[in-house]
Amino acid sequence: MTENAYPGLPSPPPLGASALPPGTYEGHTVLVTGGGSGLGKAIATEFARLGADLVIVGRTADRLKAAQEELGALGGRVTASVCDIRDPERIAEVFDAAPVLPDVLVNNAAANFPVPAEDMSPNAWRAVVDITLTGTWFMTREFGRRHLAAGTPGSVINVGASYAWTGGPGFAHSAAAKAGVKNLVETLAVEWAPYGIQVNGLVPGLFPHADLPEAIRGNLERTDDDKASRQPALRVGQARELGWAATFLASPYARFVSGHTMVVDGANWQRRNVVNAPVVPVREQLGRGPYGQ
Numbered sequence: 001m002t003e004n005a006y007p008g009l010p011s012p013p014p015l016g017a018s019a020l021p022p023g024t025y026e027g028h029t030v031l032v033t034g035g036g037s038g039l040g041k042a043i044a045t046e047f048a049r050l051g052a053d054l055v056i057v058g059r060t061a062d063r064l065k066a067a068q069e070e071l072g073a074l075g076g077r078v079t080a081s082v083c084d085i086r087d088p089e090r091i092a093e094v095f096d097a098a099p100v101l102p103d104v105l106v107n108n109a110a111a112n113f114p115v116p117a118e119d120m121s122p123n124a125w126r127a128v129v130d131i132t133l134t135g136t137w138f139m140t141r142e143f144g145r146r147h148l149a150a151g152t153p154g155s156v157i158n159v160g161a162s163y164a165w166t167g168g169p170g171f172a173h174s175a176a177a178k179a180g181v182k183n184l185v186e187t188l189a190v191e192w193a194p195y196g197i198q199v200n201g202l203v204p205g206l207f208p209h210a211d212l213p214e215a216i217r218g219n220l221e222r223t224d225d226d227k228a229s230r231q232p233a234l235r236v237g238q239a240r241e242l243g244w245a246a247t248f249l250a251s252p253y254a255r256f257v258s259g260h261t262m263v264v265d266g267a268n269w270q271r272r273n274v275v276n277a278p279v280v281p282v283r284e285q286l287g288r289g290p291y292g293q
């Protein structure tokens with residue numbers, strides 16, 4: 001699998017294994033935005049394996065229906081709600097329609113595509129920031145208000161990206177939005193801890209998968225970033241590794257962990273080189289011609 005002579009980080013245990021006791025989430029309900037596909041579905045899967053009921057949210061009914069069947073086969077009750085997380089009124093309806101108030105919220109849905117900053121239209125910026133940051137806030141606000149009113153504890157996990165710390169050339173909109181998502185973790189963890197609500201972040205490294213939109217998948221393929229030899233770990237992430245981290249963060253074994261963002265990326269974001277790699281402008285990396293010509 002690797003073009004490199006070194007072993008890299010070991011492979012994880014197989015799908016279906018878990019570090020947490022069976023039944024850890026029995027009697028609990030977990031709401032996952034974007035739970036109908038990709039990493040959101042993988043996170044939902046690990047909660048379901050541990051006994052959770054699920055509410056999955058996304059814009060595409062067919063995608064949600066297929067995931068509802070797949071996740072339902074793991075034994076729990078799965079409610080699928082079509083909702084654009086940019087719409088706060090629809091979000092309130094989703095919470096109203098849920099069988100119970102979910103006690104875990106995973107803000108996984110996000111939007112992204114690579115684009116040189118100078119090419120980005122106002123609407124392109126708005127679409128990514130409105131989904132990734134504002135949508136995450138709308139979901140979290142509804143969850144927090146309902147738990148505060150009910151006097152019940154809860155746990156929020158915001159899925160982020162490491163360019164929240166580093167900046168992300170070619171992804172100015174998404175990197176700025178993810179920086180906001182990470183910052184919300186730190187603010188809300190303090191503000192809501194007295195009410196029993198934990199707020200944490202979870203950052204995937206490169207986890208290529210078939211559900212990714214073409215623009216992102218194409219980027220990974222074009223830059224060879226999905227190749228093991230481009231990662232310090234000499235492998236990419238397996239979706240279940242992200243799911244395991246999420247189930248730990250919301251579990252009783254992590255009750256004193258709040259305001260923390262955990263990075264699951266095999267140290268890719270810490271990579272520095274003894275000799276600098278040549279600088280290639282983003283336009284060139286994305287195969288775009290000179291600006292303004």
Ligand SMILES: CCCCCCCCC/C=C/C(=O)SCCNC(=O)CCNC(=O)[C@H](O)C(C)(C)COP(=O)(O)OP(=O)(O)OC[C@H]1O[C@@H](n2cnc3c(N)ncnc32)[C@H](O)[C@@H]1OP(=O)(O)O
Nearest residue numbers: 110111112113114115121123124127128161213215216225
């Ligand atoms: C080393 C590291 C390696 C790189 C490593 C990569 C690290 C990745 C880290 C993070 C990964 C992820 O987040 S992966 C998650 C990705 N998943 C998603 O994006 C799923 C959801 N995405 C979507 O729904 C769509 O892609 C999206 C466009 C964002 C939103 O859809 P909407 O229907 O709301 O919006 P639209 O009307 O289609 O488009 C809104 C505007 O955006 C513009 N737009 C749309 N696609 C565009 C594109 N490819 N390039 C420019 N502009 C674009 C349109 O032209 C519109 O602007 P006007 O024409 O001016 O009106």
Ligand SMILES: NC(=O)C1=CN([C@@H]2O[C@H](COP(=O)(O)OP(=O)(O)OC[C@H]3O[C@@H](n4cnc5c(N)ncnc54)[C@H](OP(=O)(O)O)[C@@H]3O)[C@@H](O)[C@H]2O)C=CC1
Nearest residue numbers: 034037038039058059060084085108109110159206207211
């Ligand atoms: N894959 C990777 O390598 C990395 C991923 N991440 C992060 O991981 C998370 C999951 O990404 P991934 O699974 O790869 O991406 P996908 O594109 O596969 O999944 C995104 C999900 O979010 C849903 N969604 C998008 N927009 C909205 C919206 N407005 N309202 C409701 N749901 C929406 C989509 O469903 P629908 O279109 O039907 O609405 C889809 O189910 C994201 O936060 C992403 O930023 C971070 C770093 C790397």
